[in-house]
Amino acid sequence: MFISMEPSPLTDKIDRWFGDLLDGLRAYPFDFPGTASHGARKSRRKLDAIFREELEARKKVDRQCDDLMGGLMQMKDEQGKKLSNEEVVDNIVSLVIAGYESTTIAIMWAVYHLAKSPVVLAKLREENIAMSKSKGGSTSTSLMITHTDIPKMKYTAKVVEETIRMANIAPMVHRVANRDVEYRGYTIPKGWAVLVWLRSLHTDPNYYEDPLSFNPNRWDEPAKAGTYQVFGGGPRVCAGNMLARLQVTIILHHLCVGYEWELLNPDAEINYLPHPRPADGAAMAFCKLST
Numbered sequence: 230m231f232i233s234m235e236p237s238p239l240t241d242k243i244d245r246w247f248g249d250l251l252d253g254l255r256a257y258p259f260d261f262p263g264t265a266s267h268g269a270r271k272s273r274r275k276l277d278a279i280f281r282e283e284l285e286a287r288k289k290v291d292r293q294c295d296d297l298m299g300g301l302m303q304m305k306d307e308q309g310k311k312l313s314n315e316e317v318v319d320n321i322v323s324l325v326i327a328g329y330e331s332t333t334i335a336i337m338w339a340v341y342h343l344a345k346s347p348v349v350l351a352k353l354r355e356e357n358i359a360m361s362k363s364k365g366g367s368t369s370t371s372l373m374i375t376h377t378d379i380p381k382m383k384y385t386a387k388v389v390e391e392t393i394r395m396a397n398i399a400p401m402v403h404r405v406a407n408r409d410v411e412y413r414g415y416t417i418p419k420g421w422a423v424l425v426w427l428r429s430l431h432t433d434p435n436y437y438e439d440p441l442s443f444n445p446n447r448w449d450e451p452a453k454a455g456t457y458q459v460f461g462g463g464p465r466v467c468a469g470n471m472l473a474r475l476q477v478t479i480i481l482h483h484l485c486v487g488y489e490w491e492l493l494n495p496d497a498e499i500n501y502l503p504h505p506r507p508a509d510g511a512a513m514a515f516c517k518l519s520t
């Protein structure tokens with residue numbers, strides 16, 4: 230998908246290097262052997278080398294592939310200028326981390342919460358089966374949903390939003406104070422790095438009643454201004470936020486119309502860094518829904 234590689238021992242290594250990179254992203258930035266940050270930098274260099282080698286090989290024989298690297302190689306700005314090698318590689322690494330891991334985790338949490346919330350799942354299934362039938366599908370056969378169907382799936386949208394709130398996939402964002410800022414009697418001096426702890430916003434009972442319960446109905450009303458920043462905010466707000474919502478919606482449609490599932494370890498411990506996920510990776514058993 231990213232560079233059209235078949236699964237191999239090398240792709241396993243690439244997976245591990247991306248894992249190291251993620252570990253370092255949310256760790257203290259201490260760059261000496263044994264730290265997560267040091268490991269992340271080493272793995273980043275290995276990823277760069279692999280992607281650069283592939284890029285140069287493609288350029289040498291003018292090979293065009295229908296994958297992310299191929300798309301980035303073709304991109305031009307308004308002046309017709311293409312991306313440099315470094316920009317192609319940086320974009321691949323960023324998109325895997327920002328756009329692939331994040332959505333995968335959102336989908337995992339959606340399925341996790343639904344497994345624990347049969348009433349919500351039943352309501353979600355009802356809406357999605359009705360949508361499927363209206364398009365000529367049967368109770369257990371989902372059809373392709375399109376951009377005209379999605380705005381009609383009001384309950385599904387609430388399930389997606391509640392999943393993303395609860396998941397806190399990006400528990401914090403990084404900022405630098407561009408002026409002295411007074412906050413609750415403290416001064417944050419200009420130039421200081423700041424961690425904005427988004428997770429605490431989304432789990433604050435002042436803003437979300439019973440914040441740790443999975444309750445899509447809370448989205449009957451929009452969140453209070455400034456209290457919902459799952460995709461960050463300002464000019465650097467997540468570039469893929471609508472795509473992420475779309476991906477979770479589509480996969481939930483197909484899963485809830487066609488399948489049922491259960492968590493194998495519903496009480497598994499949750500790890501919060503670098504991304505929140507159950508310690509067992511959310512092991513589940515799926516089976517096709519009987520008609």
Ligand code: HEM
Pocket residue numbers: 324327328329331332335393398399402403458459460461462463464465466467468469470472473
């Ligand atoms: C549920 C899934 C996702 C979550 C929770 C998420 C969250 C975030 C957050 C919190 C930021 C930082 C924003 C800030 O600093 O204010 C961000 C940045 C970004 N995200 Fe996402 N994201 C998701 C999916 C995606 C997808 C699917 C893509 C693209 C395919 C994507 C691309 C990006 C990019 C390119 C940035 C950097 C934007 C910039 O610095 O200008 N994200 N995301």
